[in-house]
Amino acid sequence: MTQELDAKVASGVREGRRRIPIRWMILGITSLLLVLNYADRAALGVAGSTIIQEFGLTKTEFGLISSIFFVGYAPFCFIGGWLSDKYGPRVVMGAAVGWWSLFTALTAAGTGYITFLIIRFFFGFGEGPQGAVTVKTMRNWFPQRQMGAAVGISQGSTPLGGAIGTPLVAGLIAFSGDWRTPFLVLGVLGLIMTVGYWVLMRDGPDQHPWATAEEREEMRAQAAAIGATGASETAATAHSIWYYIGRPHVLSTAFAFFGYAWVLYTFLSWFPVYLVDARGVHIKDVAVVGTLPWLLGMVGFMLGGFLTDWIAAKTGKPAAARRGVIIVGLFFTAVLMGCIGLVTSVTAAVALMSAVVFLLYLTGSQYFLMISDTIPAVRLGGVMGFVHFIANTSGIFAPLTVGIIIDQTKSWVLTFGVSAAIALLGVVVIAIWGRARALTA
Template identity: 30%
Template sequence: MTVVQPLADCWADSMRRSMQPTATPRASKIRWQIAGLAGLGTVITNIDRSTISVALPFMSHDLHIPPIIEGLVLSWFFLAYAIVLLPAGVLVDKFGARLVYGIGGVLWGIATLATAAVTGIVSLLGLRLLLGVGEAAQYPSCIKATQQWFPLRERTAATGLWDLGARVGGVITLPLVAGIIGVAGWRTAFVVVGALALIWAIGWLIEYRAPSEHRRVNAAERALITEGSEEQPTERTKPRWVELFRHRSTRALILGYFCFNYTAYFFITWFPSYLVKERGFNLLKLGFFGAIPGLVAVFTELSSGFLQDKFIGMGRNPIKVRKGFIVIGMLISSVIALAVLVPSAGVALALLTLSYGALLVGGPSLGTFPSIYAPQGSQIGALAGVQNSAGNVAGFLGPIVTGAIITVTGSFIVPLLLTGGIALLGAFTFLVILPNRSSNRALDEALTA
């Protein structure tokens, strides 16, 4: 009995251990669901803001809008967007991405729905302003959510995922809105896309929480998220976002993002009109061929985000990797100017596709810069707001400048040459003016370790 009992106890203990998991629990993947939900919001913001670009040739006929006013209509959204981005970034730092992004979704959804009822230029411009106010919440909220939900080594891919929504939205907008207009008219198009925004806003407010508060995040994922979380603010003093302008990196991001967006927003605003007016595309061709540049941009941006993280994972300097991708992309993007030299509509579309696809190689880089160059972790949202505000000044000025030049010259030649030159200026800015070191000393030591 004295021999059998210990053996029985040993066997029972062994069985208990074999029935218990010995491996470390795998981290849950809720952070990627959050990035996907943020990206869905980006898709919808870009559908809502871009619907006007597809509908405008038909709205102009019904509402008697001349070309110079068309440029004003396209740009008016960006005026409010650029101005409100500054306080939006501060509000995200103070109240969080959940509340600011959710309320923004409600506002831009209402503005889009109401556009279906416009009867004149004044009401149209007013709703474009309200749309800009609501959508200003998107960019700083997504950057803040990425900083809160992802470790440093995954942020480029996560940023590429939600920022990819801008390209997906552009791809969807042309066939979706052109199809709705063809079947039910331009007013119905605004009703459909406005309803999408309200549905998404409700979903975001229900689902989004901080990692520490989210019920479906396990301990392993929380540990992964905080891995290398060196930029969490420890300061007790309240930072002022105005102080950001003292840094060379802030000024470089302002100029660089202005150039990036000036180029990008040609495709969001005047590109459909270019295909219709300059290259003779009808509604069917516009809906089919006009989606090609956006499809290519979806692939290049998504690939760029994962490639950048791969290079960083191999030990390359994160700042130099992200700068390198955006510089190369903007250099190639300047081929937009060559589209004016070719008589073939197909070759012109190919050049524009190369331009847009190359430009978006740098898209994931832009979203990571605020978390790199913010002097304090509590200023990430503010710097994101400043950066994106400057970029959307280009969104405001670009359509007006293009419309004015077309009114004077009667063609897109000068606007495309100007856009190519601005892309080159952006490449120079990110290569030469933007520093190779972070503005946060602790983060810079971590990046260069």
């Protein structure tokens, strides 16, 4: 009797496991890594005023320290994506997390302008692959009808990292009296998470021992359906990566993504400094007011993914849905960004920046989805990596440009106006050249 009951319980557990696709665990693990990714990245901006004061840096020098990260980061967006096509997402992301966590911790060893430049340059190597590799992972695990949700949730975790990282870093600095403490804490946490990711992650359902039979069959059926339309290609039969990169909708998506990223990196690198220097906000209060834009950004990112999945299901035109949200969201992002420097109170500035980040991140998953909807899986990592690379070259120029403008003109109005103009240019480009046909229905 006992043996029969045990058998029934075990059978029920197995059935329950089959009913819950393991893809949601993969999404959860990836999302946690991206929370850490942006918490690590946001840490320098939050600690910026303290570091500038301790080491006597000019705004231009701190801008270059912020920008040098992207000199390492941007090429590894492409390199990481290309490597994920070759070796799989698990190997590439696992190595990337370990690398960026090590250099997060090493930031605490910075002793001046030159050492910060070196550390932040190598830190960028590890953070670069995350965007393309995440999209590759989601494409391997999720059917297209859920891709917007999967990319929206995973990439939407990046502003959550900023929302968590901002008060964490500010709080640790205020508590310990030392800006180095949060970098050590985040670095050690990242190294622990690297081990957990390697244990739990696999490149697709066919490689994962916990994947359900239904899950494996669904992804095989989707691959077969794509093959029936002639859109499924192997490494041997696909066009070269440069063929796909040269498509007008890929290049226009990359340019619009550049405008998006310029606004983002102006906010990421300088908004905490703006609050402290231009608005007189204390570092402790940055932990509160600096968190609100990130929280709204997280909502915007996730909402955007679900929204375009819904529009795509209604219209049968996924690529058009993604492009439409980019045009509308990025246009209003630019308008509100241009207004920030004109307001006269901290409350108004934070409210406007919160609205900017919400609208900006509403478009955030769409750039990834424009590519994942229209590029064969075998070339997806490399093409997405290229688009992410172009977008993140803005990170080389935006923080440095802001530093130069502030040093030379003292004008935050001009700073926010430049960001608005570049975002608007991205809207024009994708509106004219961004039409694309999805490879899958």
